[in-house]
Amino acid sequence: MINSGATMRHHKKPIISPLRYPGGKAALYTKLRAIVRANDLTSGTYVEPYAGGAGAALGLLVTGQVRRIVINDLDPAIYALWKAVVSEPLAISRMIEKVELTVPEWSHQKDIYLNAPRDDYLSLGFATLFLNRTNRSGVLNGGPIGGMDQTGNYKIDARFNRKTLVERLRLIALHAKRISVANTDGMTIIKRYSKRDNTLIYADPPYFEKAGSLYLNSFTETHHSALAACLNAVSDTKWLLTYDNVPRVAELYSDRRREIFALNYSAHRVTKANEIMVFSDSLTIA
Ligand SMILES: C[S@@+](CC[C@H](N)C(=O)[O-])C[C@H]1O[C@@H](n2cnc3c(N)ncnc32)[C@H](O)[C@@H]1O
Known part of the structure; x- marks a missing residue:
């Protein structure tokens, strides 16, 4: 049962996102929940400008920790998925139930992912979800789990649990009116x-070093410093930021409070990674 309160403390974070996301921040749910409460934002809006899998956002919304969430991602495929989930959850659920989990279907979905009109968000969004759940580590431009010849230990359907996915979509759909999606x-x-x-x-912008080919990463030094200028200019509002813990972050955010933390990363085959959190001046840290 997904709920807040005592039972949650003994369980892992609520997993609501249908996407597997390398470096996903659903694990920060408990920390973010504490920050929301400490800043008296339980009737407020929680915004992820670089949402990706939006794991933390959906966890906070569905457990009633915040009133509204905003999910933004510049990647048209990720955006299409969120738009389809929020506006056509039944259609996408039916596709999840019916789709064949085979290599020919994988090739078909890959073709849609690469070539569908970017505003055909149901087709593009579903193809994005399909590839995310059938590719190794969820990497959208990678190959299928088990390989094209399906001789691996795990097969293409290993991460595609239809019931679990449909249940997650049902939960999201219940709260859809309180979700804004942007691109x-x-x-x-x-x-x-x-x-x-x-x-x-x-x-949670693309990282300095780890981003690689995991997801859309158009971020260069120019973007990192422009983002710092943008955030530092509004330090009297409530925001927080996470990055890989490289020296450049401490330089860009030298006037802000910072905290180093560890997060699990399956896609990088290491169990712990050093990350850094930066806080705006007006945020109460919990
Ligand atoms: C580090 S990931 C976010 C992971 C996410 N917090 C999670 O828990 O799943 C960064 C995301 O930013 C998106 N992105 C890259 N450049 C962007 C930009 N300029 N504006 C908005 N989103 C961008 C990428 O598509 C990617 O999904």
């Missing part, structure tokens, strides 16, 4: 929402 640059979202009261922004 723009993260800084545009930060500028827009930092003007609003009762709002918490959690930025």
Whole structure:
């Protein structure tokens, strides 16, 4: 049962996102929940300008920790998935129930992923979900679990549990009216929402070193420093940021409070990684 309160403390975080996301931040649920409460934001809006799998956002919404969430991602395929999930959950659930889990179907979905019109969000969104759940480590431009010849120990269907996925979509659909989905640059979202009261922004941009080919990564030094300028300019609003713990982060955010933490990373085949969290001045850290 997904719930807040005592039982949660003994369980893992609520897993609501249908996406497997390398470096996903669902594990930060407990920390974010504490921050939401300490900053009196339980009736507020929680914003992820670089949402990816949006694991933390969905966990906070579905367990009633925040009133509204904003999920933004610049990647048109990730956006299409979220738009389809929020506006056509039944259609996408039916596709999850019916789709064949075979290599020919994988090739078909890959073709849709690469070639479907970007505004055909049901087809593109479903193809994104399909590849995310059937590819090794969830990497969208990788190969299928078990290989094209399906001789691996795990097969293409190893991570595609239809019932679990449909159940997650059902939960999200119950809260869909309180989810806004956007497809723009993260800084545009930060500028827009930092003007609003009762709002918490959690930025998890592509990392300096680990990002690689895991997801859309158009971030260069210019982007990292532009983002720092954007966030540092609104330090009187409530935001937090996570990055890989490289020296450049301490330079870019030298005036802000910072905390090093560890998170599990399955996609990198290491169990712990050093990450850093940066806080705006007006945020109460919990
Ligand atoms: C580190 S991942 C976020 C992981 C996410 N917090 C999770 O828990 O799943 C960064 C995301 O930012 C997206 N992205 C890359 N450049 C962006 C930009 N300029 N604006 C918005 N999103 C961007 C990528 O598509 C990717 O999904």
